Amino acid sequence: MSVFPSIDRQHAAIRAVWPTFHLVAHTDRTATWSGTLKPFMLAYKVRISHRIPLAIERIDPLRQQPEVRVVSPPLKRRPGDAEGSLPHVYVDRVGDPVLCLFDYETDEWTPFRMLAETTIPWALDWLGCYEGWRATGEWSGGGRHVGPAVAEAIR
Template identity: 35%
Template sequence: MSVMFQGRKVLTLAQQYGTLRQDWPEGQGGLTKTGLEWFVALQPAPSSRMYVVRLTYRSLNSYPQVHVVSPSLRELAGPGKIPHLYCQRTLRLCLFTPWLREWQPHQRISRTLVLWAETWLYYFEDWLSTGVWQGGGFHPEPAAARPRIRF
C-alpha cells in the first residue's frame, strides 16, 4: 500500500535513492538502517570550487537535510554568521521553507534539493566576495524570535 500526502503518492526512501542514482550517477551513498544518505560533488559555476554535499533523509515523517562536507563553510566564511542556514552550529543549508510546503515528500530529491543546494552554493560564493546574500528567501530565526501565528 502506498502512502499519500495531500492526495499525492509519497516517494519511499528506496525510490528517492533510485532517482538519486539515476539523476546523479557520480554520487555515492545508499540506504542504511538510519535512512537514506547520499554524497555528491557540486560545482555551482564553472569558475567555482567543487563542494561535496551530504544529503540525509531519515524517514517519511521528517525533512531531508543537506550539509556541505567539504570544503568547510566555516573555514571559508570565517567566524561570523553564515546567512541562510537552518542552524549555525550544524551548518545545515536552508533550501526551503517547511511551513510553506516548498518541498513535499512526493517530489524527487534529485530534482529539487540537490539542485537547490547547488544554487545555495552559488549564492554562498557570491556572499563570500560581496558580503551580501542575494539568494532571497526567509532567513531562519530562533523559535523564540519568530512571531506566533494564531488561527
C-alpha cells in the same frame, strides 16, 4: 507500504540525474547520500540525509526535510556581516550548519517530492549563492531568515 517515495525510488532518481552521488547508508526508511556539486568556482562534497516519515506521523516539512551538509571544503563564516555570519543555515546540536533550502511555510518541499528534483538542485543553487555572498557580501538567493525559535524547532 508507504505513501511516500521509497528509499529505492529516491536512490534510482538520484542515480539517473546526479551520477556523482552515491548511497552511503540506508535502511527501509532512512538514507544518506554523498556527492559533489560545483556551482561556479569550487567543488563541494555534500551529504544528504533523508528519513521517510510514517504515514501516521504529522507531516511537518520543518522537521522532516532532508538535511544537507557541506562536508568539504568547510563553509566560511563572515562575522559581523549584514546577512549573518553564515546566512540561510540551521545549526544542529553539534554546531554544524544544515543548509536552509526552502521556505517551510510555502510547501515548496514535502516528503512526497523527489530529492533529485528538489533538494539536490536547491543545494547547488544555495552553494552558488554562498559563493556570491563570500565574494560580495550580498545573498542573491532570496528567501527569508528564520528566527532563533524556528531554527531551534528544526532540531
